[in-house]
Amino acid sequence: MFFVNYLPCCGLQPAGHYQETMIAGKNNIGENCMMQSDMKMLLNPALKEIAVYKVEGGQQAEIKLNQNESPFDLPLWLKEEILGEFQMEPWNRYPEILPYRGMKAYADFLGVPVESVLMSNGSNEMLYTIFLACLGPGRKVLIPEPSFSLYEKLALLLQSKIVRVPMQPGLDFDTEAILRSARDEKVDFIVLSTPNNPTSKSLTLDDIRNIAGSANAIVLVDEAYIEFSRERSALELIREMPNVIVLRTMSKALALAGIRIGFAVCNPALMQEIAKPKIPFASGRLAEITLMRVLANYSLVTDTVSYILHQREKVYQELLSIDAVEVFASDTNFLIIRVGDASSVFRTLQHEGILVRNVSGYTMMENCLRFNVGLVEENQRLVRKLGTL
Numbered sequence: 001m002f003f004v005n006y007l008p009c010c011g012l013q014p015a016g017h018y019q020e021t022m023i024a025g026k027n028n029i030g031e032n033c034m035m036q037s038d039m040k041m042l043l044n045p046a047l048k049e050i051a052v053y054k055v056e057g058g059q060q061a062e063i064k065l066n067q068n069e070s071p072f073d074l075p076l077w078l079k080e081e082i083l084g085e086f087q088m089e090p091w092n093r094y095p096e097i098l099p100y101r102g103m104k105a106y107a108d109f110l111g112v113p114v115e116s117v118l119m120s121n122g123s124n125e126m127l128y129t130i131f132l133a134c135l136g137p138g139r140k141v142l143i144p145e146p147s148f149s150l151y152e153k154l155a156l157l158l159q160s161k162i163v164r165v166p167m168q169p170g171l172d173f174d175t176e177a178i179l180r181s182a183r184d185e186k187v188d189f190i191v192l193s194t195p196n197n198p199t200s201k202s203l204t205l206d207d208i209r210n211i212a213g214s215a216n217a218i219v220l221v222d223e224a225y226i227e228f229s230r231e232r233s234a235l236e237l238i239r240e241m242p243n244v245i246v247l248r249t250m251s252k253a254l255a256l257a258g259i260r261i262g263f264a265v266c267n268p269a270l271m272q273e274i275a276k277p278k279i280p281f282a283s284g285r286l287a288e289i290t291l292m293r294v295l296a297n298y299s300l301v302t303d304t305v306s307y308i309l310h311q312r313e314k315v316y317q318e319l320l321s322i323d324a325v326e327v328f329a330s331d332t333n334f335l336i337i338r339v340g341d342a343s344s345v346f347r348t349l350q351h352e353g354i355l356v357r358n359v360s361g362y363t364m365m366e367n368c369l370r371f372n373v374g375l376v377e378e379n380q381r382l383v384r385k386l387g388t389l
């Protein structure tokens, strides 16, 4: 076979040896390599303000409820269909620069022109693309707070000014404050995660229309959780509002977090511009085929969404009767609770094999935990344990 064992340049050793020498504290990477502190001077100064991304408690657990995933994997028959098709693809050839087959399938599914959609390797990758297109030194972005942490990280990396607009005490959006800040601060870019991670609350379509209509800014509406929402999607705005971009992910309701698929949808003229920083060839053939097959079997998605919504309501009602827990009404596939001591409850649950997310570090979310709705048995075990606090 043709697997080549690449040896890195600059005198680097193969990985195993390199690790050993680093552990021994003898940095023999090469004479010209600089000490770590000097190196830091050469890097983007924004890195000083950014922490390494970690998931507290890891990504393995008997009952894993910490990443807002679907508890249902695709059925085996569908995986086999997908793999059968994937097998026939030329693995030695680059895919198209952009995954046009997947983009056409999703555009048809949404009923929008193909020029309005752009597919990415997860919606995180699309966030990088859109932020690169919209921000840079001296530019201003409005972000309601708390919200998805990647927004702030990207804005910092791009050395842009962040205008933070706090949620209301019950974690609902403060639309008036968003409108006011957008106007007073003359922001260039507004990012609305709605329904919002981590608060689980939504803006109404009228709110979004109001914000996009009154601000002289690009408005990104991240709809990662829209399939679980009571509100209407902002997709219907893209024809009337040239400054609105809708972001979608296939990682939540479509249960494809492991395949990495995201989309941006907007007016074709804006799309031409935001597509410019896009990483070429970022989506592989498997992602396209999987997307097309899942869209062709969409009843699987609507069935699991109904299950999750039913369970969300059940868990919510049960938590309302537990005194030690304050539960917030949710518009997503996850719930937020406030407890006496979030760190201690996190550990107690972890001890029971139940992994949730401690979101206490976010502004206004002191002692809050977040967990996605799981299978009936998983939800029951969680609720039972919370009942014993």
Ligand SMILES: Cc1ncc(COP(=O)(O)O)c(C=O)c1O
Residues within 6 Å of the ligand: 067, 068, 121, 122, 123, 124, 125, 148, 193, 196, 197, 222, 224, 248, 249, 250, 251, 257, 261, 262
């Ligand atoms: C609001 C929001 N946007 C985007 C993402 C990124 O999703 P992905 O990169 O899996 O598409 C997430 C993931 O949790 C999210 O909560």
